[in-house]
Amino acid sequence: MRRSFAALVDGLVNRVRSARDDRGWTQAELARRMGVSRKTVNTVENGVFAPSVIVALKFSAALEVPVEELFLLGSGEEGEEGEA
Numbered sequence: 001m002r003r004s005f006a007a008l009v010d011g012l013v014n015r016v017r018s019a020r021d022d023r024g025w026t027q028a029e030l031a032r033r034m035g036v037s038r039k040t041v042n043t044v045e046n047g048v049f050a051p052s053v054i055v056a057l058k059f060s061a062a063l064e065v066p067v068e069e070l071f072l073l074g075s076g077e078e079g080e081e082g083e084a
Contacts, residue, residue, distance in 0.1 A: 013074040017045045019063045033062040 020030050020041075027045070031038040036058065043049045044059070051059065051071070060067035 011073050012047075012050055013072045014045065014047060015070050016041070016059055016063070019065050019070060020045075023063070030059075030062060034058040 020027070025033075027041040028038045031041045034041070034055075036055065040055065044051045044055065056067050056071055059065075059070055063070065
């Protein structure tokens with residue numbers, strides 16, 4: 001059976017906060033490096049919104065981490081860092 005888009009977004013594992021913390025950066029520093037607002041970083045980190053493809057790629061480039069390591073669809077069984 002196909003899962004709805006909403007169900008896929010709910011299962012999104014987000015590791016942005018962990019990657020940012022590993023670098024000792026604030027949300028404001030990451031936002032500056034990405035060319036987005038701090039609020040964008042905050043809402044993605046906290047799972048309020050799933051990032052667009054473009055924003056996900058900006059996270060990947062700024063953090064120098066493959067996008068599939070920052071965002072992946074999971075069952076909720078892995079250590080979901082960055083979930084609200």
